[in-house]
Amino acid sequence: MPLVVGDLRAERGGRAWDDGEAMTELIHPASAPAACRRELVDAPFLVAARGGVPRRVPVWFMRQAGRSLPEYRELRAGTGMLAACFDPEMVREITLQPVRRHDVDAAILFSDIVVPLVAAGVDLDIVAGTGPVVAEPIRSAADVAGLPELDAGQVEPVAEAVRLLVAALGETPLIGFAGAPFTLASYLVEGGPSRNHERTKALMYADPGTWHALLDRLADIALTFLRAQVAAGVDAVQLFDSWAGALSPRDYREYVLPHSAKVLGGLADAGVPRTHFGVGTGALLGAMREAGADVVGVDWRTPLDEAARRVEAETGRGGVVVQGNLDPATLFAGDDVVRREATRIVDEGRAAAGHVFNLGHGVLPDTDPDVLTRLVTYLHTLTPGK
Numbered sequence: 001m002p003l004v005v006g007d008l009r010a011e012r013g014g015r016a017w018d019d020g021e022a023m024t025e026l027i028h029p030a031s032a033p034a035a036c037r038r039e040l041v042d043a044p045f046l047v048a049a050r051g052g053v054p055r056r057v058p059v060w061f062m063r064q065a066g067r068s069l070p071e072y073r074e075l076r077a078g079t080g081m082l083a084a085c086f087d088p089e090m091v092r093e094i095t096l097q098p099v100r101r102h103d104v105d106a107a108i109l110f111s112d113i114v115v116p117l118v119a120a121g122v123d124l125d126i127v128a129g130t131g132p133v134v135a136e137p138i139r140s141a142a143d144v145a146g147l148p149e150l151d152a153g154q155v156e157p158v159a160e161a162v163r164l165l166v167a168a169l170g171e172t173p174l175i176g177f178a179g180a181p182f183t184l185a186s187y188l189v190e191g192g193p194s195r196n197h198e199r200t201k202a203l204m205y206a207d208p209g210t211w212h213a214l215l216d217r218l219a220d221i222a223l224t225f226l227r228a229q230v231a232a233g234v235d236a237v238q239l240f241d242s243w244a245g246a247l248s249p250r251d252y253r254e255y256v257l258p259h260s261a262k263v264l265g266g267l268a269d270a271g272v273p274r275t276h277f278g279v280g281t282g283a284l285l286g287a288m289r290e291a292g293a294d295v296v297g298v299d300w301r302t303p304l305d306e307a308a309r310r311v312e313a314e315t316g317r318g319g320v321v322v323q324g325n326l327d328p329a330t331l332f333a334g335d336d337v338v339r340r341e342a343t344r345i346v347d348e349g350r351a352a353a354g355h356v357f358n359l360g361h362g363v364l365p366d367t368d369p370d371v372l373t374r375l376v377t378y379l380h381t382l383t384p385g386k
């Protein structure tokens with residue numbers, strides 16, 4: 001039986017990010033993942049995510065855990081990517097590595113968007129240098145009907161990793177994540193990474209019934225995965241719709257938004273801020289907020305002030321918090337350029353109701369990790385603001 005939202009909060013020991021003072025006083029069952037962490041009330045990442053003024057500019061990096069770190073490569077040697085994702089001790093260690101090294105303001109769970117699919121029984125692998133490769137792509141109504149459901153028990157190793165991390169992280173919040181239905185569908189339908197998503201779009205346009213059935217199932221899988229992470233103690237979630245930028249706003253609204261809204265809406269009362277991110281989504285930012293995001297992730301193509309204006313104009317609602325958006329390639333251009341661009345981004349972020357500094361997409365594998373550390377140090381000297 002899936003948990004209802006009320007149970008979710010109880011199971012988390014009432015560690016709701018918006019509970020303030022009440023947080024430490026609330027129910028604290030023996031099953032709670034860790035002591036209620038009073039210090040999280042002031043965590044810059046969480047303060048900014050709910051539109052407050054943090055005590056320093058919060059920063060974390062998508063793909064901060066991974067191949068840019070020598071300690072990651074050393075630990076992963078001889079262990080496959082998916083095997084690592086189902087090993088709680090390894091997930092704990094890899095997740096902590098960038099926190100120790102860079103002093104970032106949030107940890108992101110080391111996992112992958114395909115982990116819940118694998119847990120549910122889909123035959124796929126993550127091939128180094130390529131990405132997820134699916135043995136039997138999903139292209140028909142029968143294929144969709146055969147897609148297994150995810151039971152929370154199947155991602156228990158991930159939940160265990162979250163509990164280990166919550167105990168280890170102290171005042172640093174932990175971000176959980178899932179792949180959004182469209183991005184997961186792209187891997188399943190194409191059979192692997194794709195530049196044009198042509199088979200995915202062909203299914204979407206030619207057989208909308210099957211398409212919506214597929215996305216509905218993927219929404220259930222993503223939601224079950226995220227709820228398991230929240231129940232185990234993550235402090236925030238991010239929904240990665242990395243490839244949604246391949247769609248026009250009209251198609252996004254018709255074919256994708258309702259399903260992403262099912263995922264984000266299913267977490268509305270979970271007490272954690274929800275970030276919604278995609279690449280090349282300048283024209284979709286308003287719709288991505290409407291899907292149920294508290295924080296909208298922005299890639300490097302749209303300045304943050306422009307992004308905030310667009311979202312507020314499209315949705316008719318103020319108060320948008322943005323996350324981003326340094327071009328990851330900038331990290332190869334030398335510290336002067338990095339600092340200049342970081343300063344510009346922090347200034348542009350003041351136009352929004354809150355700003356979490358990040359890259360516009362993930363850390364590139366050849367990035368010098370010392371550049372990231374120096375960037376964090378620099379950002380922490382700047383004055384945060386709305």
Ligand SMILES: Cc1c2[nH]c(c1CCC(=O)O)Cc1[nH]c(c(CCC(=O)O)c1C)Cc1[nH]c(c(CCC(=O)O)c1C)Cc1[nH]c(c(C)c1CCC(=O)O)C2
Pocket residue numbers: 061062063064065066067081108109110111112113114126127128129130131132177183193240242362
């Ligand atoms: C599209 C997508 C995937 N996975 C993910 C996304 C969405 C984010 C994005 O847009 O980049 C999400 C993801 N994957 C990974 C994380 C870890 C947490 C983090 O530090 O951000 C996160 C958040 C680890 C990983 N996921 C993967 C690696 C590399 C594998 C390895 O280290 O052996 C890591 C560290 C593999 C993977 N998995 C995927 C790709 C495209 C790749 C890269 C393939 C390659 O170039 O080797 C699918």
